[in-house]
Amino acid sequence: MDKKILIVDDEKNHRLMLKIHLAEEGFEILEAENGVEALQLIDENDFDLILLDIKMDIMDGFTFLSHMRQKDLHIPVIVITAFSNVKTAVQAMKLGAVDFISKPVDTDNLLDLVKNNLKASSDESISGADNVLKNYVFEGVYSEEGLGKIIEMLKMVAPTDATVLITGESGTGKELVAKSIHDNSHRKNGPFLAVNCAALNENLIESEMFGHEKGAFTGAVSQKKGKFELADKGTLFLDEVVELPLPTQAKLLRALQEKVFERVGGEKSIRTDVRIVAATNRNIKEMVKEGGFREDLFFRLNVFPINLPPLRERKSEIPLLVKFFIDKYSHSFNKLIRGYTDSYIQKLMKFDFTGNIRELSNLVERSIILCTSDKLDASHLPEPEHSDFSEDSAMDVRGNERNLITKALKQTNGNKTKAAEILGISRRTLHNKIKEYEIEV
Structure with a gap:
């Protein structure tokens, strides 16, 4: 059975162009020139996907998305917006849109987005509403005021192809969250590549990201595929993305926007289907203000922002996290650890955890190595070092x-x-x- 797509756009010629290209792929297409007409068609048809323009005279895209939410309609919506107004798309994502594409529309890119989102929607239908994916990082070991909110956000964004920007202090688990997003997406059988942008050699950074052709520069003795090419059909995690030089940021923006790039020294455009999850422990908005990071790239990355709170703000989760790490490490060290004493948790609570979850993980791992019984005790911990961070x-x-x-x-x-x-x-x-x-x- 053909998939049915609704195009909502007040520009007749633009609707026609989209309809022609999508119909050639075998999709059944219906059209609406505003949000009111679209809602009427939704009442009469079962749509698999909606392409939605934002600026329309009669019921704009935002109002239409709000009505969909009120009616509890779960149809994937891809927003069409002007490239210069990516902020609009970000707002639409927060109202429930699953992805966006900028005008002028690249039809190949559009087809990729449509097919990926239809596949993701189909996978969710097969799994069933009660069979929620459960492989989320630290699931079951959080408090409602801490990681609980994060887990719920992950469950919303993972099945989509939306770009995610993870912020938070060092050690809060940004790469674990990125991997969790990948593992719970329709790309889970594809590659997951993590790149530490701060560790890349500045002179070779474009080669690492986009590859190079033989002879492109001194030492390029053979052709090399870059991370974007190697991560095709999977997820690319860009850790400390703010460390990328401005010229590379421009090339990254084009790869995100148009899904194409060229290897260093090459002329052939290479198309790639990669989901981007980026992260930073720095204040990226301040860097944008200071000119150290491109504003247009920030908006393209910040489609679905996730901020990981530091461990010191959610110490109530420490006992649950300790149990998580005991289960993780005791098997590795071939030890039967049944739990911990009250004194162990009481001593842990005195730590400042400037290293966040990474620091807690290391402390539990060290405790398991030192433990000669079946429970972790305060004696297995070092003395906590306090750091009173006043303004001075x-x-x-x-x-x-x-x-x-x-x-x-x-x-x-x-x-x-x-x-x-x-x-x-x-x-x-x-x-x-x-x-x-x-x-x-």
Whole structure:
């Protein structure tokens, strides 16, 4: 049976163009020139997908999406919007749209989006409403005020192809969340590639991301596929995405928008079907204001934002997380650990957990190694180190960081690459710090 698609757009010629291309693929197409007409057609037909324009004189796209939510209509909606107005698409996603495409519409890209979203919708129907996917990170080990909200957001976004931006402090589990999104999507049988953008060599970063042709530069002795090509039909996780240089950000934006790119030194455009999940522990909005990160790329990445709260704000979850890590690690060390004593949890509660879940994970793993009984005890933990972060101490940290950077630059006679190596940070991070602290080089 052919899939039935509704096109809602007040531009007749644009509707016709979309209808021709989709009908060629065997889809049954119905048209509406505004939201009111579309709602009437929905009452009379069973649609598998809706293509929705936002700006319409009679009931715009936002109002239409609100009516769909009120009527509890669960039909995938792909929003069509002007490229210069990606903010609009982000708002539409929050109202229930599953994806968006910018005008002028690339028909190949449109067909990919339609087919992917129809497949995702079909997979959900097969699984059934009661058979909710359960492989979400830390599921069952959260409080309602902590990770509980995050889990519910993951369940909403994972089955879609929406781009996700995960923010949060270091150690809060951003890569685990990204992998969880992939594992619960229709792409789960495809590759999941994680890229630490801060660790990439600045001179070879485009080659790592997009590949290169033989002879493209000195040392390019053979053709190489980049991460975008290798992650085709899967998910690409861009950790610390803000560390990408501005030229690479421009190329990334095009790959996200048009689903095409060229290898370094190549002329052939390569089409890819990759879902992007990005992450950062920095304030990306501030970087946009300061010109360190492209605003248009930020809006393209920030379709579905998820902020992971630090562990110190949800310490009530610590006992549940401890049990999670006991189950995870006790088998690895071939030990039968049945739980923990009250004193163990009481001592854990005294930690500041500046390293968040990663720090807790390491503490539990260490405790299991030291444990000679069947329960973890306070004696298996080190003494907690407290850090009272007042405004004064925060200023001291910034002052110390500035001094360290200044000393490293003096030691290397202003060589930023060598200074970054000494400090253990990327050259781009060093550049940002020099700008932030107004250090003269």
